[in-house]
Amino acid sequence: MNIGMVLLLAVAIIIYFGLAQRVLDRLRLSDRAALLFLVAMIVGGFLPDIPLVGGTSINLGGGVVPIILVIYLWSKAEKPEISRSVTALLITAVVVYATMKIMPLEPTYNFFLDPLYIIAIIAGVVAYITGRSRRGSFIAGTMAIVLSDIAAQVENAFAGVRSSVTIGGAGVFDAVVIAGLIALGLAEFVGETVERVSLELKGAKKEDQNNKDFHGENPPESKQENRPEE
Numbered sequence: 601m602n603i604g605m606v607l608l609l610a611v612a613i614i615i616y617f618g619l620a621q622r623v624l625d626r627l628r629l630s631d632r633a634a635l636l637f638l639v640a641m642i643v644g645g646f647l648p649d650i651p652l653v654g655g656t657s658i659n660l661g662g663g664v665v666p667i668i669l670v671i672y673l674w675s676k677a678e679k680p681e682i683s684r685s686v687t688a689l690l691i692t693a694v695v696v697y698a699t700m701k702i703m704p705l706e707p708t709y710n711f712f713l714d715p716l717y718i719i720a721i722i723a724g725v726v727a728y729i730t731g732r733s734r735r736g737s738f739i740a741g742t743m744a745i746v747l748s749d750i751a752a753q754v755e756n757a758f759a760g761v762r763s764s765v766t767i768g769g770a771g772v773f774d775a776v777v778i779a780g781l782i783a784l785g786l787a788e789f790v791g792e793t794v795e796r797v798s799l800e801l802k803g804a805k806k807e808d809q810n811n812k813d814f815h816g817e818n819p820p821e822s823k824q825e826n827r828p829e830e
Contacts, residue, residue: 603717604662604774605642607781612638623788626734628676637672640665645773655764656753662776663768666746670739677735685739688730692744696723697751720745720775724782734787741783745776 614620615634624634644661651657658664674682699722703715724741731737749767756763768776 602774604777605645607777608638608642611781612642623734623784626788627673627738627784628735629673633672637665637669641777649766649769652767654757655762656757656767657765657769658767659769659773661768662773663746663749663766666742666768666776666780670743673735673739681733681736684732685736688727688732688736688740689743689747691730692723692726692740693747693751695726696744696748700748700752714771716771716775717778720778721782723775723779724786727779727783728786728790731783731787734784734791737783737787738780742776742780745772745779 611620612635615624615631615638618631620634621631624631627634629637641661644665645659647660649657649659650664674685677685696719699719703719723744727739727741727744728737731740746768749772753765753767756765766772
């Protein structure tokens with residue numbers, strides 16, 4: 601079983617025991633809907649690929665289900681957030697595509713980690729930076745991998761390169777899962793920490809201002825009374 605499947609099973613267990621309720625609330629996903637998508641990805645990963653054109657096919661679990669999930673999340677979002685997530689998705693996809701051009705995708709001994717996993721980590725970090733929200737980060741991280749894979753196949757088609765390739769299959773399936781979880785994890789934990797520190801700083805500043813007012817360091821301006829001349 602590959603790492604993508606293991607991570608999905610781990611997330612499913614966490615959701616089942618109610619340990620991800622706050623994250624799901626931010627995504628506007630119910631426990632049932634989240635588990636349904638997870639099961640669909642796991643089962644879809646074992647099902648036959650869906651043939652497209654020119655020897656290209658798409659994996660149900662690593663390609664079709666993530667696309668449906670993103671569309672579902674967009675249906676729950678408002679227009680400004682949709683615009684931000686689309687922008688984050690395009691930026692992340694460009695970074696991922698450029699990285700795929702520079703870095704060889706086949707595992708080599710020159711890297712301590714599978715290149716696809718490195719690309720997934722990069723996608724997750726960029727998606728968090730550009731996403732600005734938990735939902736936007738997750739969408740950008742997940743779909744950037746799929747979109748980059750589709751763009752690579754389109755480029756091969758225009759270049760006349762014929763090969764049997766599966767969108768969202770094999771290592772790309774793992775990359776989709778890793779990128780989405782990293783982006784969401786950073787948005788949840790780092791974002792939550794930044795928000796908490798910001799609130800504490802604002803509270804401390806307000807308390808300091810109140811103390812100054814109490815001790816008369818910032819006394820209110822007194823108006824001079826107009827008294828009649830004697």
